[in-house]
Amino acid sequence: MVLPKRHPTDVSVRQFVADSGSVTRGLRQGQPYILTLNGEPLAQMIPIRRRRSIPRDEALDIFATAPLLDADDLRDDLDATVEQDLRDPYEGTDL
Numbered sequence: 001m002v003l004p005k006r007h008p009t010d011v012s013v014r015q016f017v018a019d020s021g022s023v024t025r026g027l028r029q030g031q032p033y034i035l036t037l038n039g040e041p042l043a044q045m046i047p048i049r050r051r052r053s054i055p056r057d058e059a060l061d062i063f064a065t066a067p068l069l070d071a072d073d074l075r076d077d078l079d080a081t082v083e084q085d086l087r088d089p090y091e092g093t094d095l
Contacts (some may be wrong), residue, residue, distance in 0.1 A: 008032040
């Protein structure tokens with residue numbers, strides 16, 4: 001899902017200091033800001049876009065270049081690496 005591009009809202013340094021909470025809420029909602037000092041642009045504040053998921057086609061493209069795994073070789077490697085015996089980690093302690 002692509003969000004529509006928003007136009008930045010000017011906010012003076014004085015306004016930002018006095019009410020940073022409303023700017024923070026706006027950033028969380030995707031609103032960009034231009035921080036101004038004496039009416040002159042000073043900085044851009046833009047929200048960071050955090051993806052919660054990867055589109056299906058993008059995931060398939062990533063996995064398309066992955067090497068093929070042989071299930072038997074993988075199982076053999078795991079068996080050789082991981083201890084197969086279960087034991088009580090507290091055995092022999094005073095707990």
